[in-house]
Amino acid sequence: MQLTPHILPTANAIGDLLAARIVDRMTAKGDAPFLLGCPSGRTASPVYAALTRHAAEGSDLSRLVIVMMDDYVVPDARGEFHIVDPEASYSCLGFARRDILAPIAEACAAAGTVPPTELWTADPKAPEQFDARIAAAGGIDLFLLASGDSDGHIAFNQPGTPRATKTHIVDLGEATRRDNMGTFPEFTHLDMVPRNGVTVGIDTIARLSAEVAMILCGEHKREAFARITTAESYEADWPATIVTECRNAELLVDREAAALPV
Known part of the structure; x- marks a missing residue:
C-alpha cells in the first residue's frame, strides 16, 4: 500500500505528536503492558524527549515496555556472539538505559509517579526466542521505525533481506x-x-x-523519502519499504526530509 506522508515542520513536532499518541494509547489499554518498539540513535530521540516531558507532567508511564529493535554484537574466542558492552556509547542496550529510561525515571521521581523499568532486547545466542516473546505478549503496540540514509536498512536488516526474515544475526554492510x-x-x-x-x-x-x-527527518533522509513514498510493497533492495505492508502504518516526515522550504 502506497503511503501518503504526514509532513510536520520539525523533528520535535513529530516527537510531540508521537509521544502524545503513545500516552493516549497506553491510557486506553488500561492496566496491560504497552510495548513500544524502539530504535536507538537520532531518529526517535525527539519522541523519547517528549515522553520525558509527559512523565514530568505526571503522566503514568509505568506500564511502558521498551522493546529494542537491534544491537551490535561481537564474537568471543569460540565464535559465539555477545551484545557489546552496554557502557559503550554505541550500545543500543546502553542507549535505552541512558537515553530512554533514565530521563523518564528522573522525571517520574520528580512527579511522584512510578517509572517504567522493563527493557527487552534480543539474545544473540537464541534470537528466534525474541519473536516468540513479543508474540506471547500480544505484539508490539506501536513500533517506531527509521530508514537508513543511503541503503534503506531498517533495524539492522540489510538490502536483500528476505521478506520472511525473523529476528536473526546479521553481517552489517559498509553502507549501514x-x-x-x-x-x-x-x-x-x-x-x-x-x-x-x-x-x-x-x-x-x-x-x-x-x-x-x-520517521524521516533531515535533508539526509530525502532519498529514503523518495523510495518509501513511491513504494507499494516490500522492496528488498530498500528494506524500510516494509512499512507499506504494516498494519496502521504512518509516514511522518519533517519539511527538510520532504525537500520543502523550512
Whole structure:
C-alpha cells in the first residue's frame, strides 16, 4: 500500500505528536503492558524527549515496555556472539538505559509517579526466542521505525533481506556501518564499527506490530523519502519499504526530509 506522508515542520513536532499518541494509547489499554518498539540513535530521540516531558507532567508511564529493535554484537574466542558492552556509547542496550529510561525515571521521581523499568532486547545466542516473546505478549503496540540514509536498512536488516526474515544475526554492510558513523562520532574510521548485529526481522516488524510510525527527518533522509513514498510493497533492495505492508502504518516526515522550504 502506497503511503501518503504526514509532513510536520520539525523533528520535535513529530516527537510531540508521537509521544502524545503513545500516552493516549497506553491510557486506553488500561492496566496491560504497552510495548513500544524502539530504535536507538537520532531518529526517535525527539519522541523519547517528549515522553520525558509527559512523565514530568505526571503522566503514568509505568506500564511502558521498551522493546529494542537491534544491537551490535561481537564474537568471543569460540565464535559465539555477545551484545557489546552496554557502557559503550554505541550500545543500543546502553542507549535505552541512558537515553530512554533514565530521563523518564528522573522525571517520574520528580512527579511522584512510578517509572517504567522493563527493557527487552534480543539474545544473540537464541534470537528466534525474541519473536516468540513479543508474540506471547500480544505484539508490539506501536513500533517506531527509521530508514537508513543511503541503503534503506531498517533495524539492522540489510538490502536483500528476505521478506520472511525473523529476528536473526546479521553481517552489517559498509553502507549501514558508515551511516552509523554519523550517529556515533567516536567511530572515527570504519574499522571501529562492529561488523555484526542482532536484529528484529522484516517479518517481525510487519507481523508483530499493531501500529507503526516511520520517521524521516533531515535533508539526509530525502532519498529514503523518495523510495518509501513511491513504494507499494516490500522492496528488498530498500528494506524500510516494509512499512507499506504494516498494519496502521504512518509516514511522518519533517519539511527538510520532504525537500520543502523550512
